[in-house]
Amino acid sequence: MRKFLLPLLFLLLFIVESLFVEYLPEKVFGFERIFVPHFLFIAILFLTIFVGRKHGIIYAAIFGLLYDVVYVEIIGIYFFLFPFISYLIYKLLQVLQANLITAFLAAIFGVSLLEIGVYEMNYLIHVTDLDFIGYMNLRFYPSLILNAVVTLIAAYPLKWLFEKHSEAIRAE
């Protein structure tokens, strides 16, 4: 049971992201902005922080590939960025102490790195011709606020879940 819990959770988050975008109204509080959910990536970052590097990076690679194949149809963008940023965050948290607040800040930092990385890559391959300032206003700030709120709500349950999980791994 415990073995299937994490993959199921991540798969659920993977699907919830697409449902979220489908049902989010076009104008939130009267602003026409693009809110990009990164629930899956937040959970992966928490996994990296509270369970371990190996788990985090493996899950990041698998779900990054799945994300690319199913949603983006250009393989490589998330497949590279998910594990890479997970690794950076792991390194960062080695310097700092891993608790709720640092994990929260690290997750926000990771999501902003991901957002900017994806924008730069898309700009490079001419998927978009949005300028950087326009990008910041249209996508970056709204997405960051959305993901910060979600992280704030989910931080404690995720930490609890992953700490229990890592205890179970150690017990085996």
Place this chain on the structure above:
Amino acid sequence: MPQFFLNKRLIILLVSIIVLVALIGFSLRERSKLSWPEQFLKDTTGWVQSLVSKPTHFVTGFFENLQDLQNTYDENKELKSRVENLVNLEAQVQELKQDNKELRDILGEKRTLRDFKPLPATVIGRNPDRWHEMIIIDKGKLNGIKKNMAVVTATGLVGKVKNVTQFSSTIQLLSAMDPKNRISAVVQGKKDVYGFVQGFDDKRKLLLIKAIPSGEKIEKGQKVITSGLGGVFPKGLLIGKVVDVKPDQYGLNQTALVQPGADFYDIENVIVIKRLMTQPVNMESTDGKEKDL
């Protein structure tokens, strides 16, 4: 040996960047279909997605119905006034259809560019990062869907089929920025004016119709439909209404800004359009980098 480990990390990073570039290059290439591992992954996730999204559609549909009930009285009043006109119109349409059929019989032409077969489908997913503006529907190759078919909602054209797998397919919306995506369109007026739907103005949410000859006069409020001359889309699918016209970069052509008829954001059910008129045989050989649909 800290030096050694540093090098190892660097090598892993470099190798992964090379792999990244190779993979992106591989997937950006013009592909007639997806490789089988991709198709397998998409079908599996598509199945899970429809498992989750069908109940949510049901629940949200229920709440939407409740909201609709509140407006029923006002709507009913307005609709009643329209129904009276409708009867008149229906009689006219009947007459025109009859006329059309007789004339066609005389000519011996049976099929037109307008004929199509609709295939209804439900949206089961959407690209969350919204850079690529794609939606996933629950019908695939087994239901007769093929690449590049037109996709419409009740209010107008929304996009084309980008990739097909056995049980699901992805649709690229017109709002996506893709220079390879050109749709032959007609601006309806006293004289039909032809152009290409090419690009989307992100800030104003308007479609751009390019390559309209500069001599042609286009007015606000004229309707734009597909022309069917590209060989894949049928004729007569509504695209939108002209909002503004401006000369292009060099003043040789005009660009019309068009308010799309369909809402590219709030999409739940779509209709995939299968054109009945045969496609030009030499489509394959003329298949260059750019495609006209």
